[in-house]
Amino acid sequence: MATGKGSRVSRVQKNTATLSAIRKAMPENAQALVLDMATDMGEQFAILAPRDTGSMAESTYVQAKDGAYQDGKPTSIGAIEVMARALNPDVEFTPLPIPTNDTTAYVAPLAKHYEYVEFGTRYMAARPTMATAKAIVRRNMMTKHKAALERVATDGRR
Amino acid sequence: MADSWNALGSAVYSRLAPYLGSALFDAIAPGAVQPPFGVWQVLVTDDEYKFGSTPVMESIDVQLRFVSDRDWPDRARAMYGTAHTYMQDAPLSVSGYRVLRCRRRGGKFQYMDTGNFWHVGAVYQVDLEAT
Numbered sequence: 058m059a060t061g062k063g064s065r066v067s068r069v070q071k072n073t074a075t076l077s078a079i080r081k082a083m084p085e086n087a088q089a090l091v092l093d094m095a096t097d098m099g100e101q102f103a104i105l106a107p108r109d110t111g112s113m114a115e116s117t118y119v120q121a122k123d124g125a126y127q128d129g130k131p132t133s134i135g136a137i138e139v140m141a142r143a144l145n146p147d148v149e150f151t152p153l154p155i156p157t158n159d160t161t162a163y164v165a166p167l168a169k170h171y172e173y174v175e176f177g178t179r180y181m182a183a184r185p186t187m188a189t190a191k192a193i194v195r196r197n198m199m200t201k202h203k204a205a206l207e208r209v210a211t212d213g214r215r
Numbered sequence: 216m217a218d219s220w221n222a223l224g225s226a227v228y229s230r231l232a233p234y235l236g237s238a239l240f241d242a243i244a245p246g247a248v249q250p251p252f253g254v255w256q257v258l259v260t261d262d263e264y265k266f267g268s269t270p271v272m273e274s275i276d277v278q279l280r281f282v283s284d285r286d287w288p289d290r291a292r293a294m295y296g297t298a299h300t301y302m303q304d305a306p307l308s309v310s311g312y313r314v315l316r317c318r319r320r321g322g323k324f325q326y327m328d329t330g331n332f333w334h335v336g337a338v339y340q341v342d343l344e345a346t
Contacts, residue, residue: 176336177254178328179282182242185258188276188322188338192259 079211086212088121088159090205094194095119095162096129097201101190102164107174112145116167120153137167219273219312219343220257226307226314227255227277234297250284250332251294258338273312273343276320280336288325291335302339312343 099117106114116137119126125134134152141148149169156162165171165187177183198206224241231239231253238244238252256278262270279298283291305317322338 172324172326173328176278176324176326176334177243177256177280178334179250179330179332180243180246182254183256183258183278183280185256185276185278188258192261192276195261 082212083209084159086205086209090202090209091160091162092119092121092126092129093202093205094198095121095164096126097197098164098187098190098194100128101193102166102187105186105189106166107184107186110145110148112141112148113166113168113171113174115144116141116148116150117165118153118167120155120163122156122159122161134167141168219260219275219309222310222312223257223275223277223307223341223343224255226309227279227302230301230305230307231298234301235294244282250282251290252282253294253298254278254280254282254336256280269345271345272315273345275341275343277339277341278322278336279339280334283333283335284331285333288327288333288335291333292325295335295337299337307341309341309343311346313346315342315344317341 096119099119103114103117106117108114117127118132118137125132125137127137134150138150141150145168150167151169151172152167153163153165173181174184175187194202228239235253238248240248240252240254242254242256244252244254258276258278260276261274263272263274265271279295279302281291281294281298283294285291299319302317303319305314307314307317318340319337320340324337325333325335327333
């Protein structure tokens with residue numbers, strides 16, 4: 058706006074193209090971030106989990122809406138069951154529910170006795186390994202997952 | 216750290232015992248105790264520091280779990296329901312700390328263990344600021 062002799066006309070122009078691209082790419086980037094963090098939680102749990110046969114720790118997986126993952130790679134419940142039974146023929150299984158959206162993922166071992174170990178029984182105190190894994194991932198947010206976080210907020214590329 | 220856990224345990228017990236009785240134990244109930252009973256247990260703590268070596272804030276995940284030997288989980292569920300009423304946003308009095316938040320943060324669970332005891336409970340996040 059002109060304000061007098063020697064004034065400079067300036068104009069602010071909004072560029073919504075980039076913002077629109079970021080918004081459009083956000084669901085996919087958010088999905089990648091969720092999978093990134095869920096994978097990390099599974100890995101931390103597998104490192105910390107108490108082990109006897111190893112069937113609990115090794116059957117840890119991520120259940121996303123589009124399928125199951127182990128170590129960041131697609132897998133199947135059947136494959137995990139075969140692997141866990143090879144370690145412990147008596148192991149029973151409780152599959153995770155399938156999320157109803159792309160930005161939710163569940164992480165836990167397929168082995169049913171996980172809940173006894175994690176939450177405790179009548180005669181055994183809880184051994185909260187997944188809680189510790191969650192705390193580690195929370196702390197890793199601004200380091201290990203920083204790139205994925207930044208992509209959600211800034212990356213409009215597909 | 217150990218001080219905050221003991222102080223928090225005392226606060227949780229003081230808060231819940233008037234409504235649930237004295238059968239509330241730290242981590243595990245003695246073998247001679249008959250169900251139903253409750254167990255509270257610290258799971259994990261996140262510390263925040265400023266410039267000193269003592270944390271100024273501790274965010275503590277606490278499990279509250281109720282155990283019953285009935286055929287169905289109704290009694291354990293009822294006890295947990297009562298506990299939740301008094302734990303959610305509870306005005307806990309934790310010695311040496313100001314309680315910023317006490318809230319259920321997911322992790323609600325119900326299961327039967329191999330001894331046929333029902334367990335119903337949840338995880339609460341308690342944020343404490345050192346005074």
